[in-house]
Amino acid sequence: MELLIQTVVNGLIQSGFYALAAIGLVLVFGVMRVVNFAHGELVMIGAYTIWFVHAQNGVPYLITVVLAILLVTALGLLMERFLFRPMTGDPLGGLICSIGMLFILQVIATYVGGEGPSKQVPPPFEGTLVLMDSVRIPYQRLFSITVAVFALGILWYFLTRTKFGWAVRAVSMDREAAALQGISTIRVSMIAIGVGAAMAGLAGALMAPLTNINPHMGHNVIIAAFIVTIVGGVGSLPGAVIASVLYALFHTFVTTYFSGTIATISGLVIMVLVLIVRPTGIMGHRVSE
Amino acid sequence: MNNFIPAKFRPVLFLLLLYAGLIVLPHFLKYHQQDFLIFLTINILVVVSYRLVTLTGEWSLIHAVMMGVGAYTSALISKNFDISFWITLPLAGVMAGLVALLLSYPLFRMTQFYFLIGSFAAGEAIRLSWIQFIKPFGGTGGTSAIPSPELMNIDFLEPIPYFYLVLIVVSICVYLLYRIENSRIGLTLHAVHWKGVLAESVGVNTWNYRTLAFVIGSLFVGIAGALKVHYIGTVAPKQFDIGFMVFILIWVIVGGYRTFYGAIIGAVVLSVLDEILRGVEQLRPAIYGATLIFFILYLPGGLESLPQKIKQKFRANRESAT
Numbered sequence: 001m002e003l004l005i006q007t008v009v010n011g012l013i014q015s016g017f018y019a020l021a022a023i024g025l026v027l028v029f030g031v032m033r034v035v036n037f038a039h040g041e042l043v044m045i046g047a048y049t050i051w052f053v054h055a056q057n058g059v060p061y062l063i064t065v066v067l068a069i070l071l072v073t074a075l076g077l078l079m080e081r082f083l084f085r086p087m088t089g090d091p092l093g094g095l096i097c098s099i100g101m102l103f104i105l106q107v108i109a110t111y112v113g114g115e116g117p118s119k120q121v122p123p124p125f126e127g128t129l130v131l132m133d134s135v136r137i138p139y140q141r142l143f144s145i146t147v148a149v150f151a152l153g154i155l156w157y158f159l160t161r162t163k164f165g166w167a168v169r170a171v172s173m174d175r176e177a178a179a180l181q182g183i184s185t186i187r188v189s190m191i192a193i194g195v196g197a198a199m200a201g202l203a204g205a206l207m208a209p210l211t212n213i214n215p216h217m218g219h220n221v222i223i224a225a226f227i228v229t230i231v232g233g234v235g236s237l238p239g240a241v242i243a244s245v246l247y248a249l250f251h252t253f254v255t256t257y258f259s260g261t262i263a264t265i266s267g268l269v270i271m272v273l274v275l276i277v278r279p280t281g282i283m284g285h286r287v288s289e
Numbered sequence: 290m291n292n293f294i295p296a297k298f299r300p301v302l303f304l305l306l307l308y309a310g311l312i313v314l315p316h317f318l319k320y321h322q323q324d325f326l327i328f329l330t331i332n333i334l335v336v337v338s339y340r341l342v343t344l345t346g347e348w349s350l351i352h353a354v355m356m357g358v359g360a361y362t363s364a365l366i367s368k369n370f371d372i373s374f375w376i377t378l379p380l381a382g383v384m385a386g387l388v389a390l391l392l393s394y395p396l397f398r399m400t401q402f403y404f405l406i407g408s409f410a411a412g413e414a415i416r417l418s419w420i421q422f423i424k425p426f427g428g429t430g431g432t433s434a435i436p437s438p439e440l441m442n443i444d445f446l447e448p449i450p451y452f453y454l455v456l457i458v459v460s461i462c463v464y465l466l467y468r469i470e471n472s473r474i475g476l477t478l479h480a481v482h483w484k485g486v487l488a489e490s491v492g493v494n495t496w497n498y499r500t501l502a503f504v505i506g507s508l509f510v511g512i513a514g515a516l517k518v519h520y521i522g523t524v525a526p527k528q529f530d531i532g533f534m535v536f537i538l539i540w541v542i543v544g545g546y547r548t549f550y551g552a553i554i555g556a557v558v559l560s561v562l563d564e565i566l567r568g569v570e571q572l573r574p575a576i577y578g579a580t581l582i583f584f585i586l587y588l589p590g591g592l593e594s595l596p597q598k599i600k601q602k603f604r605a606n607r608e609s610a611t
Contacts, residue, residue: 035402086586091402092348096542096585099535103578110571219531223413226406234402261421268414275407276395 002134007256008249013141015248016148020203021221022228022240023155024076024196030172030235031185031192034084034094039225040218041105042197046072046204047213048109051119054208061124068205069198075105076197080190102218109215118212144206151202152241155195159237168192172235223264224251227271233280242282311456315449322564323448327455327520329560334459334513336540336552337466342506343546344470345499346482347404350534351392352510354412357419357529359385359511360518364435365425367519374438378458378515385511386504388415393500409531419526431525435518451520458516462509469505470549478502539577543584545591554592 021043028036049068053059059067083097113119123140130136159165170178171188179185203221211217228247232239247267254263315323339352359381367377392411399407419426426432437445438454445451469475480488481495489495518524544555559580566573584591590598 029402033402035405083582083586093585093589095405096538097582099538100578100581100585103535103574103581107572107575107578115571226410230406230410259421261417265414265417265421268410268417271410272395272407272414275403275410276398 002132003256005132005135007252009135009137010256011249011252012245013137013145014252015245016145017203017207018224018228018248019152019241019244020148020199020206022225022232022244023152023237024193024200025222025225025229026232026235026237026240027168027172027192027196028084029229031168032080032084032088032094032189033091033175034087034098035091036079036084036193036196037095037098037222038079038102038105038218039098039196039200040220040222041102041109042072042075042200042218043204043207043221044109044213044215044218045075045105046201047208047211047217048112048204049201050205050208051121051213052112054124055119055121065202065205069201072201072204073194073198076193076200077190079197080193084189084193085186106215106218113213113215118214118217120212121209123209140209144210147202147206151199155199155237158195164188164191220264223268227267230271231274231282233282239282312453315452320448323452325560325564327448327452328517329557330452330455330459331513331517332540332556332560333553334462334516335510335537336544336556337463337549338506338509338513339537339541340506340546340549340552341466341470341478341502341509343541344475344478344482345495345502346485347400347499348538349396349503350405350409350531351396351412352506352537353529353531353534354415355385355389355507356510356514356517356533357416357524357526358388358507358514360514360524360529361419361426361432362511363515364432364518364524367436368432368434369425371436374436374519375440378512378519381515382508382512385514386508389504389507390500393503397496397499397503412534413531416526416529427525429526431523431527433523435522435524437519437522445519455516455520458512462512466505466509467549474498474501536577539581543580543591545593547590548593551591551593558592 025039028034046068049071050064053067054061054064079101084094087093087097125139125143128136128138167183167188168191170183171185175185228240228243232243251263315326342349362384363377363381366372367374396407420429443450477493477498481498485495540555540559541552543559545551
């Protein structure tokens with residue numbers, strides 16, 4: 001029973017990371033029709049910033065989190081300007097550019113961190129919250145999930161209650177119609193990738209003290225983000241959040257009772273099944289070509 | 290000079306010279322360069338078979354894993370059941386083709402973006418299974434001590450005899466793929482790509498043709514996989530990961546995917562470049578990444594379009610001069 005509750009709690013906390021990481025992928029695909037394969041690497045750069053600036057050079061954790069967000073956002077904007085914008089209308093070209101970027105970011109991380117074993121960051125928030133004598137939640141995890149939920153709340157407000165948010169949603173529904181209404185698709189693309197990259201940077205910064213940091217950590221992030229995006233429905237943000245919770249619970253349970261590899265394999269199989277049976281996902285609508 | 294040889298014989302002469310060169314070449318190389326030559330020859334089969342899959346316009350991300358399917362099939366059967374390489378080599382192709390046939394039912398219900406992601410997911414699921422199921426696949430470390438081919442008294446552990454074997458098998462396969470592309474089937478595949486709806490309206494079953502291209506492409510890359518692991522002696526999941534898949538993509542795109550030989554040029558040029566970059570191991574992926582971005586942005590036709598581009602440039606210059 002304790003193990004059951006503990007697993008549910010772990011899964012819920014994990015879902016915060018998945019949602020943060022997947023949101024950027026969904027936003028960028030929705031607005032620009034580009035699959036950003038380097039999105040996992042943006043999370044990785046966020047985590048590396050924490051390791052390098054906070055753990056190695058002693059800058060306070062919270063300041064470094066802001067720094068990581070700013071750095072990764074700038075990186076996202078650069079990618080939009082120099083890779084995705086020239087490739088507008090060529091989804092395959094954009095995808096391939098992002099694969100090229102993935103390699104470059106991995107090499108940069110290797111240069112900054114050096115080769116060798118994965119890096120660890122000691123958790124800035126020590127101690128553990130104990131519920132009902134047996135369910136343990138480290139404060140670091142509690143902090144992460146709180147910030148993640150808060151960030152997603154702000155994003156929701158931004159997308160549904162502000163003019164910029166309406167523009168973003170209008171472009172992801174129908175690019176041409178939005179352009180005809182006088183919405184600048186370029187500016188909306190910049191907002192989408194900026195917000196998406198900021199979320200990725202935040203995800204990396206929150207994950208850093210809880211995971212092993214290495215140049216290839218983006219691989220697992222992108223697989224989880226793909227699964228969440230497809231299951232939730234391509235282009236649907238509420239879908240992505242719901243799918244994050246479901247997939248995180250599923251993955252944590254299978255990992256606890258079987259193994260991590262089996263969890264990922266079944267996740268991928270579920271994703272392929274969703275693609276076959278209901279390509280629009282649980283919340284998606286048909287996207288215009 | 291051009292009139293010396295009739296145009297009809299020029300390709301024949303070119304091929305004769307090429308093969309004469311290839312037969313002599315390994316004798317002048319160092320040991321690790323001979324290794325390199327073997328892998329390069331195998332990679333040519335990989336890119337040419339990938340080209341057949343992409344002819345219908347769908348870029349799959351599962352080709353590297355299909356190579357692995359062939360490699361694992363041949364390695365495990367020859368090792369565990371003591372069956373000769375000459376039987377497991379075609380079996381590797383058949384198995385990869387069968388797996389492709391099975392996967393085509395779910396995968397070809399998707400197109401474009403969905404197909405790309407779907408093929409990536411399916412491939413990753415297969416690859417993770419090799420890690421998960423230690424029996425019979427051997428887990429992360431894979432399986433080693435794969436027997437090498439036996440034929441009369443030739444020692445196929447030596448690079449030079451193995452290179453000749455690879456050269457013969459790859460030549461036959463590439464020739465077959467060339468014939469397929471230039472046959473009625475190949476023309477139909479082009480039609481499915483560029484005018485899918487029109488092709489359907491004149492009675493072409495596009496689903497069947499996409500499946501056919503996928504199965505044949507996978508069959509040949511399965512053979513390439515078997516050729517590779519019987520030389521190395523080890524088969525492991527790492528050899529067929531998304532990293533290798535990206536290399537295949539880079540070779541095809543940098544070489545150019547509009548003609549048959551573009552992909553071959555890409556594989557040869559980039560592999561040689563890779564060999565030169567061996568000194569800066571850490572930087573290699575970044576150089577690859579930058580090359581890829583450069584080509585897709587500034588030379589989307591690939592290397593094969595370069596001579597024509599230069600010619601055009603010269604002509605434009607001459608015209609502006611006069």
